[in-house]
Structure formats: C-alpha cells, structure tokens
Amino acid sequence: MPFSHANTLSEATKKIERYCAYRERCHKEVVSKLKEMHMIPEAIDQIVAHLISENYLNEERFAKSFARGKFIIKKWGRNRIIRELKLRNISRYNIQTALQEIDEEDYQKTLDTLAKKRAGQLTGKSIQEKQKKLADYLLYRGWENQLVYDKIQTLLKEHHL
Structure with missing residues (x-):
C-alpha cells in the first residue's frame, strides 16, 4: 500500500x-x-x-436531487430509483419525499418516448421476441410492471411494435 x-x-x-x-x-x-x-x-x-x-450533508436534499437526476438524465423508473436509494441507506420517508419530485405527466411521457424509441430499434424479430426484449429493457430501467405491460399493449394496437 x-x-x-x-x-x-x-x-x-x-x-x-x-x-x-x-x-x-x-x-x-x-x-x-x-x-x-x-x-x-x-x-x-x-x-x-x-x-x-453546517448543512453540507442533508439526506432529504440528496434523495430529491438523486431522484430528479436519474429520472431526467438516465430515464430511470421509480423502482430503479427506490432500489438505488435503498442501497445508499436512505430512509423510507426520504425515498417517498424524493419520488414526489417526479411529475406524473412527465413520468408517463418519458415512458411513452422511451418505449417507442426502443421498439423502433428492435428489428427483424418476431412480435413475441420484440415484446420480451422491450419489457426486459423497461423493467431493467425500473419502470413498474403494470405500466410496462400496458405500454406494450398500447404499442401493439398502434402498430409501433
């Protein structure tokens, strides 16, 4: 050393x-x-x-900043943000407060944009394979199961998938 x-x-x-x-x-x-x-x-x-x-260290402020940044920049869903905050030993209260920083309308728009973009990148595969790949991608990024499967059904109906 x-x-x-x-x-x-x-x-x-x-x-x-x-x-x-x-x-x-x-x-x-x-x-x-x-x-x-x-x-x-x-x-x-x-x-x-x-x-x-001296207010250099504030877990609530950290959690809010973390949630906003990861959602806006990395397009993470709530599940991934929660998981990452828990890894950093952030309290349940601060996690809930941080999640309130994410606007619901922006959340839905981001999921829609992300899903359509990814669906467009999946070429030359069967519909089932595309669905699985898209679901895996969105779930890995922390989007909620029900939202992911609802979005896939919507994309199927709109012929984006």
Missing part, C-alpha cells in the same frame, strides 16, 4: 466539506470517503455531525 500521510481532523473536515460542496452526497458516501482517508470512527462521527450541522 502506498504511503499516505494521516489527515488531521481539521484537514479532513476541509477536504470533506469540498467533497460535499461539489455535489449532493449521502451519509454512506461520506463515511466511505472518510474511511478511505484512514480516519478513526470517533473522528468520522464528529465530522459527519459537523457536516450535518
């Missing part, structure tokens, strides 16, 4: 403040980063408490 100098509490605090100021972070990411910096558990607790009190 390469030699790395031990960080003092104030040095580590300044580094982690910059780390949190760059973009929203969850507690798990911050604790992991502090462990990488070889900080002892007492120092980690002290730094995390400081970050919370």
Whole structure:
C-alpha cells in the first residue's frame, strides 16, 4: 500500500466539506470517503455531525436531487430509483419525499418516448421476441410492471411494435 500521510481532523473536515460542496452526497458516501482517508470512527462521527450541522450533508436534499437526476438524465423508473436509494441507506420517508419530485405527466411521457424509441430499434424479430426484449429493457430501467405491460399493449394496437 502506498504511503499516505494521516489527515488531521481539521484537514479532513476541509477536504470533506469540498467533497460535499461539489455535489449532493449521502451519509454512506461520506463515511466511505472518510474511511478511505484512514480516519478513526470517533473522528468520522464528529465530522459527519459537523457536516450535518453546517448543512453540507442533508439526506432529504440528496434523495430529491438523486431522484430528479436519474429520472431526467438516465430515464430511470421509480423502482430503479427506490432500489438505488435503498442501497445508499436512505430512509423510507426520504425515498417517498424524493419520488414526489417526479411529475406524473412527465413520468408517463418519458415512458411513452422511451418505449417507442426502443421498439423502433428492435428489428427483424418476431412480435413475441420484440415484446420480451422491450419489457426486459423497461423493467431493467425500473419502470413498474403494470405500466410496462400496458405500454406494450398500447404499442401493439398502434402498430409501433
């Protein structure tokens, strides 16, 4: 392991403040980063408490930002967002609050656009194979089962599939 100098509490605090100021972070990411910096558990607790009190670290704000970003940029559905937030140890309350950031009308439009685009990319296959590929694609991205199967039926009727 390469030699790395031990960080003092104030040095580590300044580094982690910059780390949190760059973009929203969850507690798990911050604790992991502090462990990488070889900080002892007492120092980690002290730094995390400081970050919370100075509003560098806010799980609700992180969850809202995460949900908005993953929906708008990566076109993830609610199931995938929930799964990823749970992996980051975000509370059920904050997950529910974050999901309210997603407008229902935008959600439906995004699913429609995503499904039509993907259906157009599936060429030279049987209808059943296209349906399965499209369903797998949308389910992997976290869209709800019922919405996916309803959308596939709609696309079949509209002859997009």
